[in-house]
Amino acid sequence: MRAIVEGLDLRRAKSLDDALHILRDDPRTPMAGNTDLYVALNFGTLVPRRFLDIRALSELREISLNGDVLVIGALTTYTSLIRSDVVGSRLPMLVEAARQVGGAQIQNRGTLGGNVANASPAGDSLPVLAAADATIVLRSAAAERRVPITQFYTGYRTTVMRPDELVVAIEVPPVEGRQWFRKVGTRAAQAISKIVVAAVRTSAPRIAFGSVAPTVVRVPETERALADGAGIDEAAQILSREIKPIDDIRSTAEYRLRVAANLLRRFWEETS
Amino acid sequence: MRFTLNGKDTDVSAHPMTRLLDVLREECGLTGTKEGCGEGECGACTVLIDGDPVCSCLIPVAQAEGAEVLTIEGLGNDHPLQHLFMNEVGAQCGICTPGMIMTAITLGPEPTLDDVKTALAGNLCRCTGYSAIYRAIMKWRQMPDPGTQVSAAR
Numbered sequence: 041m042r043a044i045v046e047g048l049d050l051r052r053a054k055s056l057d058d059a060l061h062i063l064r065d066d067p068r069t070p071m072a073g074n075t076d077l078y079v080a081l082n083f084g085t086l087v088p089r090r091f092l093d094i095r096a097l098s099e100l101r102e103i104s105l106n107g108d109v110l111v112i113g114a115l116t117t118y119t120s121l122i123r124s125d126v127v128g129s130r131l132p133m134l135v136e137a138a139r140q141v142g143g144a145q146i147q148n149r150g151t152l153g154g155n156v157a158n159a160s161p162a163g164d165s166l167p168v169l170a171a172a173d174a175t176i177v178l179r180s181a182a183a184e185r186r187v188p189i190t191q192f193y194t195g196y197r198t199t200v201m202r203p204d205e206l207v208v209a210i211e212v213p214p215v216e217g218r219q220w221f222r223k224v225g226t227r228a229a230q231a232i233s234k235i236v237v238a239a240v241r242t243s244a245p246r247i248a249f250g251s252v253a254p255t256v257v258r259v260p261e262t263e264r265a266l267a268d269g270a271g272i273d274e275a276a277q278i279l280s281r282e283i284k285p286i287d288d289i290r291s292t293a294e295y296r297l298r299v300a301a302n303l304l305r306r307f308w309e310e311t312s
Numbered sequence: 313m314r315f316t317l318n319g320k321d322t323d324v325s326a327h328p329m330t331r332l333l334d335v336l337r338e339e340c341g342l343t344g345t346k347e348g349c350g351e352g353e354c355g356a357c358t359v360l361i362d363g364d365p366v367c368s369c370l371i372p373v374a375q376a377e378g379a380e381v382l383t384i385e386g387l388g389n390d391h392p393l394q395h396l397f398m399n400e401v402g403a404q405c406g407i408c409t410p411g412m413i414m415t416a417i418t419l420g421p422e423p424t425l426d427d428v429k430t431a432l433a434g435n436l437c438r439c440t441g442y443s444a445i446y447r448a449i450m451k452w453r454q455m456p457d458p459g460t461q462v463s464a465a466r
Contacts, residue, residue: 042331042334042338043330043331043334043350043369045327045329045330045331046327048327048329050328050329050372050374052328052374071372073370074370074371074372074375075352075370078331078352078369078370078371078372079350079351079352079370081329081331082331082350082351082369083350083351091329093372093374093375095375119364142352142353142434143355143415143432143433143434143435144364144365144415144418144431144433144434145352145355145358145365145366145367145415145434146352146367146434148364148365148366149366149367149370149371
């Protein structure tokens with residue numbers, strides 16, 4: 041079925057400065073990989089009418105180290121994450137998440153910054169960024185600011201971003217301890233998560249879940265219990281009280297609660 | 313907007329947000345590329361942009377500007393992989409076949425069966441159960457000169 045594009049308005053940014061000035065003077069929805077945006081267009085559920093194509097901004101496609109901090113440009117695709125040696129050595133759980141986002145066609149177009157800004161509670165990279173204590177770098181024509189990912193989301197598909205801001209990079213400090221990622225969907229590839237988890241095993245474990253709440257969440261009570269030496273049975277019970285998943289088209293609250301507890305046990309066993 | 317389509321310089325007049333899929337089928341008259349799910353899950357609309365497989369249902373034609381686009385028609389009608397899909401019965405209803413072939417030709421040299429399965433994870437087939445498709449691709453890749461047009465081995 042032909043997608044309806046009449047009435048939609050597209051501008052194309054030539055540089056990051058150009059993009060930021062357009063967003064300041066003529067607010068519109070940024071688009072890059074379109075792996076979520078065009079699904080909405082095709083299904084007739086796309087609300088915005090005015091768009092800014094930022095895909096050509098090569099300055100947002102770099103992966104680099106700034107001292108100890110891994111800096112991933114917002115337009116880095118999943119394919120680039122998978123092929124990056126520095127991401128593979130410092131943040132292997134992000135490579136694992138990238139491999140499980142759709143098939144090659146989606147990995148070639150979808151971007152990390154898009155996954156962050158799209159703010160789906162099921163975004164596969166988001167638990168990784170939350171468990172890694174990542175920071176989202178936002179820039180407007182006037183200023184740049186840094187927001188920890190755990191403070192970036194304010195509710196279901198809402199963020200602290202202003203309309204004149206772009207996600208320009210994701211910063212990840214060094215991660216000590218073993219990293220672990222697991223996604224549970226209907227199929228290994230090409231499935232939206234029923235539940236997704238990323239975790240880091242240290243003396244103070246860090247554990248983040250997707251698809252169990254309106255936003256990606258850390259589970260601080262569960263983390264604290266494990267840090268204080270609680271057994272895994274006790275920690276799993278605490279987790280069951282700490283997360284509040286819902287029934288939706290992909291799964292049920294009951295299933296998600298049970299699988300979340302199973303995944304916690306699996307994480308603990310496989311990283312011991 | 314201009315881009316290279318199957319090796320030929322092409323100029324199209326569609327709205328810049330028109331899906332590449334619609335431009336290929338309706339403005340360029342190349343109906344080999346199929347629409348399946350329209351949400352990037354099934355891979356039936358797969359074409360190559362600058363050598364990379366993408367879902368043409370998720371690409372605004374504006375993002376193809378200046379790029380090299382290769383569709384199933386660009387392989388001609390005599391590509392060895394097309395013959396193998398026929399001979400190994402890798403096609404049944406045929407809707408997934410152009411996308412399957414476009415993804416498969418990006419495989420690097422000497423793939424394992426697991427490599428093939430991973431590469432094709434974004435291409436769904438409701439008819440064949442995949443075995444015949446994998447067989448066709450493995451046989452093609454084991455040919456002395458597989459006649460590949462593109463290589464993803466970068």
